Amino acid sequence: MQQPGAAPPSAADSRESAVIEATGLVKRFGEREALRGVSLSAERGELVAIIGPNGAGKTTLLSILARIQKPNEGGVRWPRGDVGWVPQQAAVYNKLTVSENLRLFARLEKVADVEATVERMLAQTGLDDRRDDPVSELSGGNRQRVNIAIGLLSEPEVLLLDEPSAALDPRQRERLWEFILDLAARGTTVVYSTHNVQEADRHANRLVVLADGELLFTGSPRELEGAVGSTGLDFEQAFVAFLRQHGH
Amino acid sequence: MRWLLLKDLQILRRSPFLVALLVLYPIVIALLIGFAVSRGPEKPRVAILNQVPESAQTLSLAGENVDIDKYTQQLYKAIEPVPVQSRKEALDKVKNGDALAALIVPPDLTQKLQTGLEPGQVEVFYNAEDPVKAQFVRDTIKSQVQDANTALTKKFTQIALSYLKLISTGGRISLLGQTFDVLGLQNAERIVTEAQRELPKDSAARAQLDQVTRFARLARENLNLSNGVLASVGTPIRVNSHVIKGGSTPLSSFAVAIALTFSLMFVTVLLAAGVLALEREENAFLRLVRGLVSRTGLLIEKVSLSAICALGVSLVMLGALGLFVDLAWHRFPLWLAAIVLGALGFAAMGVAIGGITREVRAASLLAVMISLPIAFLALVPSGAVSAGLYDVIRVISAIFPFKPTLEALDAALNKSGSIGGPLLHLAILTVAFTAIARLALRRFAS
Numbered sequence: 071m072q073q074p075g076a077a078p079p080s081a082a083d084s085r086e087s088a089v090i091e092a093t094g095l096v097k098r099f100g101e102r103e104a105l106r107g108v109s110l111s112a113e114r115g116e117l118v119a120i121i122g123p124n125g126a127g128k129t130t131l132l133s134i135l136a137r138i139q140k141p142n143e144g145g146v147r148w149p150r151g152d153v154g155w156v157p158q159q160a161a162v163y164n165k166l167t168v169s170e171n172l173r174l175f176a177r178l179e180k181v182a183d184v185e186a187t188v189e190r191m192l193a194q195t196g197l198d199d200r201r202d203d204p205v206s207e208l209s210g211g212n213r214q215r216v217n218i219a220i221g222l223l224s225e226p227e228v229l230l231l232d233e234p235s236a237a238l239d240p241r242q243r244e245r246l247w248e249f250i251l252d253l254a255a256r257g258t259t260v261v262y263s264t265h266n267v268q269e270a271d272r273h274a275n276r277l278v279v280l281a282d283g284e285l286l287f288t289g290s291p292r293e294l295e296g297a298v299g300s301t302g303l304d305f306e307q308a309f310v311a312f313l314r315q316h317g318h
Numbered sequence: 319m320r321w322l323l324l325k326d327l328q329i330l331r332r333s334p335f336l337v338a339l340l341v342l343y344p345i346v347i348a349l350l351i352g353f354a355v356s357r358g359p360e361k362p363r364v365a366i367l368n369q370v371p372e373s374a375q376t377l378s379l380a381g382e383n384v385d386i387d388k389y390t391q392q393l394y395k396a397i398e399p400v401p402v403q404s405r406k407e408a409l410d411k412v413k414n415g416d417a418l419a420a421l422i423v424p425p426d427l428t429q430k431l432q433t434g435l436e437p438g439q440v441e442v443f444y445n446a447e448d449p450v451k452a453q454f455v456r457d458t459i460k461s462q463v464q465d466a467n468t469a470l471t472k473k474f475t476q477i478a479l480s481y482l483k484l485i486s487t488g489g490r491i492s493l494l495g496q497t498f499d500v501l502g503l504q505n506a507e508r509i510v511t512e513a514q515r516e517l518p519k520d521s522a523a524r525a526q527l528d529q530v531t532r533f534a535r536l537a538r539e540n541l542n543l544s545n546g547v548l549a550s551v552g553t554p555i556r557v558n559s560h561v562i563k564g565g566s567t568p569l570s571s572f573a574v575a576i577a578l579t580f581s582l583m584f585v586t587v588l589l590a591a592g593v594l595a596l597e598r599e600e601n602a603f604l605r606l607v608r609g610l611v612s613r614t615g616l617l618i619e620k621v622s623l624s625a626i627c628a629l630g631v632s633l634v635m636l637g638a639l640g641l642f643v644d645l646a647w648h649r650f651p652l653w654l655a656a657i658v659l660g661a662l663g664f665a666a667m668g669v670a671i672g673g674i675t676r677e678v679r680a681a682s683l684l685a686v687m688i689s690l691p692i693a694f695l696a697l698v699p700s701g702a703v704s705a706g707l708y709d710v711i712r713v714i715s716a717i718f719p720f721k722p723t724l725e726a727l728d729a730a731l732n733k734s735g736s737i738g739g740p741l742l743h744l745a746i747l748t749v750a751f752t753a754i755a756r757l758a759l760r761r762f763a764s
Contacts, residue, residue: 138604155608161601165329177321178610204332220605 087113089149089259090135090228096143097130097283104130106283107144112228112259112276117251119274120263121309123318126280128263129158129232135261136230154226158233160217164206168197168216171205175220191219195249211242215249222253229253231262235269247273271305279309281318322611322619326593330627340589340627344581344635361398362455365411365420368401374428384473386428393421393462397455412445419444419455431470479544486541503541507534574639575728576697578632579660583689583720585631586661590624590668591681594755598676598762613759617669617752624665625658632657645731652730652737659744660726663719666751673758689720696721719747 088111097105105127112118120128133139135146136155162171172188181187192198195215205213214234221229234250235243251273254260264270270277271291279287279294287294295308303311330337370386377384393399400417402408408420420443427438442459444452484491488502501509514527597603597616607613636645636653668685675681696715700708715721726740 136608138608155605157601157604159601161605163325163329163600163602165332166325170325170328174321174325175605175610178606 088147089114089116090153090261091147092131092135092144093146094144095131095134095141095146097127097134097139098142104283105134105141108280108283108285109144110135110261110278110285110288112261114227114259115254115257116259116276117254117274118259118261118276118278119270120261120278120280121265121267121270122280122286123313124265125282127283128280130283131278131280132230132232132261132263135228149227151227152224154221154224154229156218156221156229156231156234158236160205160213162205162213162216162220165204167202167204168192168208169201171216172219172223176223179224181223187223191223194222195219209242211238211246214238214242214246218246218249222258226258228259228261231260233263233265235264235266243269267306267309279312281313281316286316286318287312319611319615319619322606322616323623326619326623329596340585341631341634344577344585344631345638347577347581347635349638361396362418362458363400363416364397364455364459365402365408365417366399367403367405367408367420367422369425370423370427371425374425377428377431384470389462389466389469392465393459396458396462409443412443415445417445418452419459421459482541482544486538503534503538507531507538510534571643571645571732572728574636574643574645575724575731577639578635578657578727578731579720579724580693581635582628582632582657582660582723583664583693584686586624586628586664587668587671587685587689588682589627590620590665591672591675591685592668592678593623594620594669594672595676595678595681599678603762614752614756617673617755617759620669620672621662621665621748621752624668625661628661628664629654629657632661646733649730649733653727655741656723656726656730656737659741659748660719660723662748663723663744663751666748666755667719669755670751670758673755673762676762688718692718693720696724716743717747719744719751722747 091109091111093109095105095108095110096103108127108131110118110120110131120131122128130139132155134141136153137148138155163174166174169188169192172191173184176184176187192201195218197212197215197219200208200212205216208216218229218231218234221231231250235246238246247269250260250262274291277287277289277291277294278285287297289297291305294312295303295305298308298311298315368390375386377386400411402411402420405422408417408422411417412420420441422441422443424439424441427440430436430438440463442456444456481491483489484500484502486503488500488505491498491500510527510531514524514531517524517527594617597606603616606616611619639645640647667688671685671688672681675684692715695711696718698708698711702708703711722740722743725735726737726744728734729737729740
């Protein structure tokens with residue numbers, strides 16, 4: 071795993087070692103262009119944060135990478151293995167227990183050993199003691215862990231997370247990030263969108279800054295601060311200044 | 319797909335209130351209809367003031383006694399009589415709601431009938447607060463009076479015929495305590511013929527007696543025709559019923575088909591619409607269609623789930639109805655075909671509603687808002703509205719599964735016609751509504 075905040079490899083190196091790569095993505099909804107020629111790549115074990123103001127196109131980009139939507143232009147090179155996708159709202163059945171949810175999706179994913187996979191995910195998410203609890207009785211943080219665990223059932227090479235820590239309190243958020251960082255440490259490429267700029271600063275090797283569907287920046291958090299040029303700003307202030315410089 | 323099916327059944331099992339509603343609702347409907355069709359309508363309370371003296375309860379017509387009480391008892395079978403002692407009491411009972419109507423029989427009724435100079439009259443007072451019951455009482459009393467009239471007319475006809483027979487063939491008659499011998503036309507003809515033989519052959523009286531004999535014969539022959547004429551007067555119009563369209567389904571059996579169709583519709587449409595919309599509300603839809611299951615596969619799963627549940631509930635309901643109504647169990651395979659195709663049609667309609675609305679509450683609301691009007695429209699009989707409006711109703715009924723399901727169930731349960739047409743109609747509707755649902759899924763997750 072790369073250390074969060076570390077400088078990303080050069081563009082050429084990046085293309086060669088990229089696990090997932092999108093090039094020139096354009097997505098239109100009627101007259102509106104949600105994405106305008108966005109390119110992105112991520113390496114094995116890399117943590118890529120997609121940030122930007124509301125309506126920037128973060129969810130649209132993730133949904134194209136997750137094969138939920140098709141781009142009008144451009145293309146995506148997906149890994150040979152699976153791509154896990156974790157939607158912002160927990161996509162789980164509230165009437166089913168934690169283990170029943172995992173078992174159902176493991177069967178639908180046609181994993182080889184359903185029970186072993188369920189046990190592994192329960193252990194990995196730390197929800198073993200809540201296995202028989204209906205999901206409706208879990209806290210928001212635990213529900214999100216189940217949500218992520220379902221995205222990991224097929225042992226994907228790339229995990230896409232749409233605002234994974236939204237609506238979580240700080241303690242739940244911290245536990246969630248421990249879990250995600252552990253995944254990346256095991257070699258899973260994690261691409262996530264977030265509104266929380268500090269979170270991106272702390273937990274990303276690479277930032278992808280979108281605004282109005284346009285790719286404004288790709289690089290490390292430190293490179294973004296450097297691009298702003300001002301000193302004495304914290305990362306969030308630097309990010310806001312960067313957007314202003316680019317007319318957003 | 320089977321894992322999704324099992325998942326939905328598991329979720330249903332953990333929603334006891336919903337399952338109770340889905341199972342109990344049709345059973346309650348079945349029991350209510352069964353109870354209603356196995357009992358006659360509640361007898362209305364009618365205040366009766368019979369002022370005819372005890373001694374005058376029997377009517378004597380030409381030596382024959384007609385017991386008025388016999389007709390009174392027939393009326394009492396159709397109503398709950400409340401005997402009263404005065405006209406005021408009878409009217410008070412109607413005014414204060416103790417009785418729906420009052421029937422006042424005047425003391426001179428039998429006397430008037432006996433003389434035959436003027437018709438007997440009875441008075442009826444109604445309480446019209448409940449128009450349905452008032453109409454029922456009115457019809458019941460009218461029908462019973464009509465029956466009495468018919469019976470009395472028949473009796474009068476018989477008496478008239480006996481008089482005519484007496485005139486034709488002769489005999490004895492008792493009248494006002496005295497017995498009379500009536501010669502009769504037949505005897506008169508015979509006497510005249512014998513008298514004629516004793517006259518000289520050239521007597522002019524022979525020709526005159528010939529005329530008398532011919533008249534007597536002609537009169538007798540024509541009087542013999544009176545039997546038929548008077549019988550026609552007694553019942554001038556007889557009704558011969560012929561069914562041109564539809565079967566001869568008894569009301570109770572048709573009620574079973576209606577109850578079953580209603581329940582099938584509600585259970586299946588609500589369930590199918592709800593379980594599809596639930597996939598979106600649980601945010602699972604996009605996760606499922608990312609490659610785990612196709613959109614069409616998901617629809618087929620929801621349609622199958624709803625049809626299976628509806629089939630189970632319908633069979634339970636038929637079992638309950640069977641306690642009240644005779645059902646032709648040997649036609650069970652046809653019932654099964656009608657229920658399965660009906661359930662599939664309703665389920666496809668349900669997923670179309672669920673796909674369009676995308677929310678469980680909105681889906682349930684729309685399901686009820688569509689189902690009720692199409693059910694009522696499908697029950698509008700031809701002739702009840704103008705021809706143009708009925709054509710519109712027929713078209714609307716044809717694009718929803720209620721009418722073909724009712725026709726298929728009626729055909730299966732009651733042998734009321736061909737079942738093939740309705741089943742084919744339902745199969746087409748199933749495909750059409752599933753296609754609509756599939757189109758709706760394009761924007762389902764947005």
